[in-house]
Amino acid sequence: MSWIPEEGKTPVYSWWERLLLSILRTGSLPRHVAFIMDGNRRFARKSKVELIEGHSSGFDKLSETLFWCRDLGIEEVSVYAFSIENFKRPQHEVNDLLDLARSKFQKLFSEIHRLAEKGVRVQVIGNLALLPEDLQEVIRKCVESTKDHSKCTLNVAFAYTSRDELTTAIRSAVESEKDSSAHIEPKTLENHFYGKGRSQVDLIIRTSGEVRLSDFVLWQGSYAVTYFTKVLWPEFRLLNLMAGIFHYQHNYPYISALASKEELK
Incomplete structure (x- = not known):
């Protein structure tokens, strides 16, 4: 399945979906939504298929979800595709996941023209040095080819944890500022995070019924509304x-006021 559906192959909304979408658009919409795509393995066991088929189904769902987000005017989407902690899984499963990622990023690179038409910028955030060199290379080509697109951004967190991002940023900031008398401020660290120009996360959605953030965008999501759903990804x-999004709109006044107070400090 493609990252960006071709014209004529996009999802068709029912009348009630169109009605709900029109109601949603009358309220405040999140600019940046982050997804913790959990439940692929449980879906595979439930469906009595191989684990890798569950992960492949998860990618297909990502493609569909990206279309919904773009249709709603959500400007930035971050997805937790592969945690550094996932390297602790059985080696055969890790190999299968890396093979799947390799094929999907190669597919993405083959669709660069479609990403250009839609103005989609792709960033892969994480400690990419932990990945095989050939996978690093295809990721680099995808990122480089879309870096000037500006309509919307997809951040794919791969070989990522917030702890690793913060540790790397602190180390990099200290190294770059060692000959300066300036203090290291929060903005200094942000300049050393993975990716460029990532905005604060407004809404974090986690599937599968787990109610934790699993070390994902902890800094960027400090004022995010969190929504947990039991459905498998x-x-x-x-x-x-x-x-x-309804949950976000319900909590938006409180979160917005809280963030404004912090900015005034």
Whole structure:
């Protein structure tokens, strides 16, 4: 399945989905949504298929979800594709996941023209040095080819944890500022985070019923509304996304006021 559906192959909304979407658009919409795509393995066991088929189904759902987000005008999406902690899984599963990633990023590179048409910028955030060199290379080509696109941004967190990002940023900031008398401020660290120009996360959605953030965008999501749903990621539907956005809109006044108070300090 493609990262960006071709014209004529995009999802078709029912009348009630169109109605709910129009209602959603009357309220405040998140500019940046982050997804913790959990439940692929449980989906595979539930469906009695190989684990890698569950992960492949998870990618197909990502493609569909990206279309929904773009249709809603959400400008930035971050997805937790592969945690550094995932390297602790059985080696055969890690190899399968890396093979899947390799094929999907190669597919992405083959669709660069479509990403250009839609103005999609792709960033892969994480400790890429932990990945095989050939996978690093195809990721680099995808990122480089879309770096000037500006309509919307997809951040793919791969070989990522927030602890690693913060540790790397601190080390890099100290190294770059060692000959300066300037103090290291929060903005200094942000300049050394993975990726360029990532905005603060407004809404974090986690599937599968787990109620934790698993070391994902902890800095960028400090004022994010969090929404946990029991649905497994491959079974995630537009209705689940809309429920998450309704939850965001319900909590937006409080979160917005809290963030404003912090900015005044």
